Amino acid sequence: MQTVKDVGERGLIKLLRRYCSDRVGDDAALMGAMPPGYELVVTTDVLVNGIHFSETTTSAEDVGWRAAAVNLSDLAAMGATPWGVTIALGLTAATSIDWVERVYGGFTDCLQKYQTELVGGDTVRSPVITLSVTAFGQVQSNRAILRSNAQVGDAILITGAHGLSRAGLEILLHPEKANSLSAEQIAKLHRAHQRPQPRLDVPELIWQHSDRAAGMDSSDGLADAIVQICEASGVSARLDWQAIPIPTEIELVAGSKAKAIDWLLYGGEDFELVLCMPRSAAIALTQKLEEAAIIGEIVAGDINQDLDLSQSFQHF
């Protein structure tokens, strides 16, 4: 098995060039002009082996997919369309070339699905495998989705179910917990965890119904997203707990409703969007998105002082 040490930095860079856009090859990538009326959006995220993924339990392709998806989700959360992505890889001398190529395969699969490309990178020796990804995109002026844009009276909308990724992790770690699930349900949970889909389809649908939206993605959990949006907007939230969907699969894996709700609120990594916009627009949008739901309303107040809400979070 060939390793990074065998091939050397130069050899590796040559090998990985095959996965890159033709823009690569200079000190920096030349990306061309931006269309008039658009703004640049930039985001960066790092995955560390043993912390954000495990080389031993996550397939190389999934590590790559995930590294791309996490960053594209941040662009989706801003309402932006991806333009290009860079990846900086820290690799140990013993990392196998086959593993690296499979990571790049999964990474570029995800980029291709969302019509964007790998435009630059760096490869360095490191005692731990690290993937640092920066994604940049374009958003039409005044069409950026910001956390700070929520207004009292807005409906709070989620673009899909939460808790699926956490349940997927559980059955990957403990396959016996999937005993009561159908093959289809198992595949759904695996996919939620291993192949998260950034919601780049959502922003254009929003603007068909609304001139304004606040929001972010739910990568750090649904509860966190609601708190962050409210903090940034200086408002609070009233949640309609009955309206938050608890997928059957999650309850079956969790073994109790309380645990299912915990995963749903705090599990994270679902990469859905949590959006705030006028109710009529939110209703129209949920009708276009299969698993979307309106789960509450923005109200006046300070979310961190809002005992009702924090107790609700605890007792829901």
Next chain:
Amino acid sequence: MQTVKDVGERGLIKLLRRYCSDRVGDDAALMGAMPPGYELVVTTDVLVNGIHFSETTTSAEDVGWRAAAVNLSDLAAMGATPWGVTIALGLTAATSIDWVERVYGGFTDCLQKYQTELVGGDTVRSPVITLSVTAFGQVQSNRAILRSNAQVGDAILITGAHGLSRAGLEILLHPEKANSLSAEQIAKLHRAHQRPQPRLDVPELIWQHSDRAAGMDSSDGLADAIVQICEASGVSARLDWQAIPIPTEIELVAGSKAKAIDWLLYGGEDFELVLCMPRSAAIALTQKLEEAAIIGEIVAGDINQDLDLSQSFQHF
């Protein structure tokens, strides 16, 4: 001494926000529009503790400065003006908060000097300290400096002396080797190694004299830059060895002319630009840059087959 573990990820992010642009705070940074007639340029570089710097021998401020400068140099090498920078930090639980803040201090000092700002980041736990930086900038259309643009007959120009960074490292590791140097010479070498200056001043000067330039920075060494440019342009080079300046300080520290030349050609990390352009423009440019020199000419041929040149590299 407070550590990353004491403060936690959230606490650390809050602390580091002080160093960031107001654009930070959403899932991604909203950078605004690009002026018409400009193109986006993107580059990324990683520094790993123990490989690209040593936490024990490099001051935190210098680590930060260097991480910024390396990336800004890549923009300069493309002829671009910096627009913004992101940093993704991998930190061990035991990393001191003071060290992290000093890194950010050095990092933003460098950004400020070159009128750019920190627009995003990510902070993760890692078994080894890692800094992944992505810089993006703007370049006027048709004013990008590419490696592949060199033409037969072009003069090869360096914007400053080479080997200084390598000599600086030497006297930092072995202070006794600086015994025959003046305080001013020592400071110059230290500065070359610890506070490299990206040549963002150069591109606008080029266009006062030329409509075309090829080039790259010399971060991986002067010899490497010449080879890379020739490879990308499908040409070879004839070097005027007498014209390559060997600073006195380097020879004094190296102890022999042969070693000084080795550092000059292969030492790397000088972050000057190596440029190819019509001779008349090159002459005009060298007159505007204090330590610039024309060191050769682009000739027809294949640099990797060019035995004269490779022997010259060895016997110079």
